[in-house]
Amino acid sequence: TQLLEQSPQFLSIQEGENLTVYCNSSSVFSSLQWYRQEPGEGPVLLVTVVTGGEVKKLKRLTFQFGDARKDSSLHITAAQTGDTGLYLCAGAGDSGAGSYQLTFGKGTKLSVIP
Amino acid sequence: NAGVTQTPKFQVLKTGQSMTLQCAQDMNHEYMSWYRQDPGMGLRLIHYSVGAGITDQGEVPNGYNVSRSTTEDFPLRLLSAAPSQTSVYFCASSYAPLAGGYPVETQYFGPGTRLLVL
Numbered sequence: 767t768q769l770l771e772q773s774p775q776f777l778s779i780q781e782g783e784n785l786t787v788y789c790n791s792s793s794v795f796s797s798l799q800w801y802r803q804e805p806g807e808g809p810v811l812l813v814t815v816v817t818g819g820e821v822k823k824l825k826r827l828t829f830q831f832g833d834a835r836k837d838s839s840l841h842i843t844a845a846q847t848g849d850t851g852l853y854l855c856a857g858a859g860d861s862g863a864g865s866y867q868l869t870f871g872k873g874t875k876l877s878v879i880p
Numbered sequence: 881n882a883g884v885t886q887t888p889k890f891q892v893l894k895t896g897q898s899m900t901l902q903c904a905q906d907m908n909h910e911y912m913s914w915y916r917q918d919p920g921m922g923l924r925l926i927h928y929s930v931g932a933g934i935t936d937q938g939e940v941p942n943g944y945n946v947s948r949s950t951t952e953d954f955p956l957r958l959l960s961a962a963p964s965q966t967s968v969y970f971c972a973s974s975y976a977p978l979a980g981g982y983p984v985e986t987q988y989f990g991p992g993t994r995l996l997v998l
Contacts, residue, residue: 799985808972814986
């Protein structure tokens with residue numbers, strides 16, 4: 767069973783601060799995704815990283831996939847109240863039908879205070 | 881496109897009752913799945929389907945049945961509801977475009993069904 771550990775579990779910061787959320791595993795994933803979920807809604811895909819060492823930027827969000835494809839980080843620069851939500855990482859299996867199955871971390875609940 | 885739709889949005893059941901959670905997608909995705917989300921537990925896969933007529937169990941399948949007669953629909957049935965099945969249920973559909981030679985799954989989630997079993 768592939769497990770993904772996210773840290774921290776909860777994060778409360780002031781608007782304008784920077785933050786980093788981590789997603790770690792002992793397993794190798796063919797790709798890793800980050801979702802954001804707002805209260806009362808389903809998760810929405812933010813980004814997919816595929817190549818070890820890959821860095822992707824989405825406005826103030828920077829995503830990195832570890833060189834060994836076992837871990838990932840999400841860095842938010844100058845957080846805004848609109849960034850508040852639950853951030854989930856999810857890893858895809860490394861072969862065959864398993865590539866359709868995602869393993870989700872338990873999430874990081876981010877609160878950005880005005 | 882409506883994307884992934886789920887009905888009902890809320891449901892209250894008594895222990896022992898049965899019900900079906902509906903899920904439909906209009907994106908012609910082959911792969912669909914059901915998750916439950918509980919506080920502190922994250923999203924856990926219940927059942928999934930890689931195409932019409934094909935279903936398989938996920939991490940927590942006990943107490944649930946699924947069927948996939950069409951590409952569009954993937955209903956989840958609770959056979960005899962138990963309080964432990966109180967949760968938020970999400971349906972998702974996905975496709976896997978190739979990137980760097982690997983299929984990269986791209987999942988789209990529905991808005992969820994909030995279920996309370998008394």
